[in-house]
Amino acid sequence: MIKTIVRTLVPRIPREGYLDLTYRCNNNCRHCWLWTPDNEKTRKDELSFQELKDIVDEARSMGCNRWLISGGEPMLREDFPEIFDYITSKSVSYSLNTNGTLITSEIAQLLKRKGSKMIALYGATAEVHDYVTRNPGSFDATMRGFANMKGAGAGFIVQLVPMQANYHQFDDMVRLAASLSKTYRVGAPWLYLSACRSAARNKEIIGQRLDPKDVLAIDSPSRPGEETAAEDPGCGKVGADGRLFAGCIEGKRDFHVDPYGQLSFCCYVKDPTLRYDLRRGSFADGWEKFIPSLADKVVADEEYFRGCGSCYHRADCQWCPVYGYLEHGRFGAKVEYLCGVARETEKYKGGWRTNHRRYYGVGGMTICVESDLPLKDNTFNEKLDLFRVEGPGADNVGLRHHFSLPDIGGKDLGKEIYRKVPWAIYKKGNSLIYLEISVDKDNTTPNKVAVFSQDHAKGDVYHRDAKVFESGDLMALTTFPTDQILLAPLLADRRGLIMHSAGMVINGHGLLFIGHSGAGKSTTVTMLQDEGEILCDDRIIVRRQDDGFRIYGTWSHGTVPIISPDSAPLRAILLIEQSAENRLVPVGRGEIVRALPKFVVKTVGTESWWDHAFSMIGQLAREVPVYRLRLDKSGAVKSVIRELVEPPASIGSGAAKERV
Structure with a gap:
């Protein structure tokens, strides 16, 4: 079973800020849970540029060095260029979400600033895209936005948003995305209900939700049998004490600020009692006092314990108390749609072992x-x-x-x-x-x-x-x-090396044949093929086990396409030399230590890796007999090898004797 250790919690510093500049949008997407109309009142309620600067400065003074900017459509704000310039100049990195329709050539130049820009795509054709957005011409405007970004040399990610209205052309959306950018991603394949709790809007959102099977086809779950590391170790996890948000708050190092200056620990928190008004208080007070106080504020009730809290599918479910609130106005309420996704997840994991996993x-x-x-x-x-x-x-x-x-x-x-x-x-x-x-x-x-x-x-x-x-x-x-990039560092922690060598098992003994390219490793094991088993003619793993050194076959062969996963105790290392005679000549330790490093397959050579490699070579020189194997191409070397692999007593553990 694979295990991933969740990283140790770092000090509670607000590292990342999620900032929604506005919930106004020039599109009116059928699936959107945040949309508000673009009018004088909604504009008036939003944070001013100066208020935003104050929040950014105070958060930065406490450790925030990354902002994730979104909306609504953030570019609807007339002061977006000034806001963007200020935030990104005060950050190590940033992320921006936009529908792309308002990206002019001037804004595209601004977006050349290094960071992540995600531009939404709602369909592969104008007909479908504009149906989703309810904004005729939005597809063409988005395509102009893409073109302006390309013209400015500003990198971007195409974000595909799947739903019932466009899923029939999802493959075409993927192809279009790949033609527009080197990078694309798929947004959340299930949809949240509206923050305003509008019955009419929620009915439409529900109608756009994909079948749970399609959700799994787009967004595969975590690997079965694996504990996955989490960015937020406590997110969505309810402790035995029933405090619904305690684990999430303790684990988070990010925060959310909405367009009206309301601060909380998560962008999905829409209960006004769980948000702090930054217009009435300081960011420091909100982060250090208000948010931690919420850990004890929402406690599981009977609805939770009789529902999601005791559900067999809980481990496979994406349910979170905030989703229960968006769906039903109650934090402990189950989300029936997610129950269906969880059931499909269980089936998916059952088939994973057959179709998606090998050992x-x-x-x-x-x-x-x-x-x-x-x-x-x-x-x-x-x-x-x-x-x-x-x-x-x-x-x-x-x-x-x-x-x-x-x-x-x-x-x-x-x-x-x-x-x-x-x-x-x-x-x-x-x-x-x-x-x-x-x-x-x-x-x-x-x-x-x-x-x-x-x-x-x-x-x-x-x-x-x-x-x-x-x-x-x-x-x-x-x-x-080559897999050596992975195997070499793995072996460094397991008292092992990969050697540029050929290996065989003869009479239960492992023999390692070493030589430069063209020295005759492949020729030698081919001559000896009838004497035993070829492990590989080009790359052999050598490991120090508790009972001594062993050699293992690999799949990285040379001219001899014979390989084996088998292993054997290492009997001797043989340095190949072409000669008119066939015999073994013992090699002294000093010469061994000088000769072997050139045959070690190197990884990205850090100082610690080289320390390990030289330590292993020293052990090999002390514990394993090393000979020069002088041989011709007659095949007479077989008798020399047969004598070598006789019971160990025939050679002894002391100084090796020359054999002819």
């Missing part, structure tokens, strides 16, 4: 490979089938494939620790972020993004699209040019 054993480790798309018989090259196992082992590694790039624009990726095409690697907290970069310096969008835990025991690989994956016959589980 592979290599080097004494079990790698669980999962994919958001189904894994087919031809997804990976047939050579990898030899390494498939039925399920988890004693030492498990998790790897999952996704098929759209994450939004990293303007985000702090941490400290760059390596940069050499094709990889740039960053370290942030307990994570390592790999970007597959281009030789073209002007191309700043990575082809792949991989996020690994610091020990590489859990990783997520994000592909730009599914083309390569769906073409099949992949040679590596990671889909990288």
